[in-house]
Ligand code: SF4
């Protein structure tokens with residue numbers, strides 16, 4: 001059994017595991033939360049729990065209502081990145097003014113490791129004193145009814161905000177007699193996200209359209225290697241700076257685990273729709289996989305992959321010496337990423353927070369989501385991998401990346417094979433094999449679809465009249481013929 005097949009079976013095991021993501025115990029949380037409520041309402045004389053339909057606690061000072069406290073996940077259980085709602089304790093006054101928003105528990109990968117407590121406290125403290133009556137948006141705290149999001153954890157912040165505000169408004173509605181301001185019907189979270197990212201969506205769809213056109217007309221695009229090289233560099237720059245650093249839309253193995261975990265529960269697209277750019281990218285990757293394999297993502301749309309490739313191109317320009325492992329070592333190292341993927345799948349069977357820690361093997365969160373703004377050892381790891389890629393092309397992609405390993409399963413489902421080969425490839429000629437920077441062409445000239453990054457480098461060689469021996473002899477024949485055509489009329493005119 002191939003390593004890829006075995007890893008696929010392990011992955012499927014998650015699907016049939018009924019409770020693969022453990023939840024925290026609730027009893028201890030309730031006790032702690034009651035203590036917090038008591039601290040927030042020092043004048044309280046009694047509390048009245050309301051069970052249904054909106055579970056919350058009414059806090060009294062004698063007959064006078066001081067406020068309400070509630071867990072958001074009991075009222076608005078919006079799944080966050082982990083596939084589970086975040087348990088937040090919200091306390092409000094009867095007029096809708098927020099007293100406190102406090103995160104009690106969560107399984108969010110980005111919050112487990114990456115976003116520290118201080119950042120979280122700064123985020124939740126923005127709500128104190130704000131009113132939920134007109135809604136609260138994540139549009140920057142200088143705007144009315146708005147707060148700042150959490151850099152690198154946009155979805156989590158959206159879910160936190162949406163579930164807290166919506167739950168608060170439902171509690172207020174349940175006591176609407178005591179409220180003298182009418183509430184305004186909040187748009188679904190995902191709709192707000194799509195409305196707020198129109199420019200990003202248009203730019204992304206434009207980029208993807210250009211990419212599809214390039215791929216559909218690849219035979220024409222690669223005919224001029226110099227032009228194609230500029231085109232490719234331009235697209236990689238777009239991927240790094242627009243998709244990566246601007247949209248923070250680096251797909252990750254955690255996305256895949258979240259999707260799979262959602263399939264085991266009540267599936268809803270809402271959580272995936274919350275990040276339009278990531279949603280469109282994943283949709284595009286899913287479709288492109290059937291037509292071109294994993295290479296379209298790895299070769300064109302992965303920001304970290306693009307950083308490595310651009311660094312390697314710069315290194316070539318600077319004549320930095322390149323190092324390749326001996327073939328036998330290279331072939332064994334290729335298996336490493338599948339081993340890492342299987343280990344992560346095994347951990348995912350336990351819980352998302354656990355797998356979140358170990359998925360730090362991906363430098364994506366450090367390099368892209370947090371733009372290197374985190375502890376030095378995470379940054380050193382990501383920078384180290386980028387530096388290695390200057391003298392060993394895409395070292396991380398080829399040997400370590402669990403997402404690349406996962407996507408390489410697509411070679412099992414790929415419908416078409418659009419990379420051209422000739423009978424001479426791998427027999428009398430090894431030009432393409434020697435040029436393939438990720439070593440995806442074997443000695444027989446065959447392309448290993450699971451390793452190919454679809455960079456089209458071999459296709460520029462295929463059509464190159466100065467590199468490919470078949471094209472060289474075609475060109476020479478054509479030149480001889482043209483020469484004869486020129487000589488014959490000259491001879492006739494001499495007669
Ligand atoms: S192998 Fe990993 S890092 Fe490399 S391009 Fe693919 S997903 Fe990105």
Ligand code: SF4
Pocket residue numbers: 419435436437438439440441447451452453454455456457458459
């Ligand atoms: S050179 Fe060809 S085989 Fe190698 S990665 Fe690029 S497209 Fe794939």
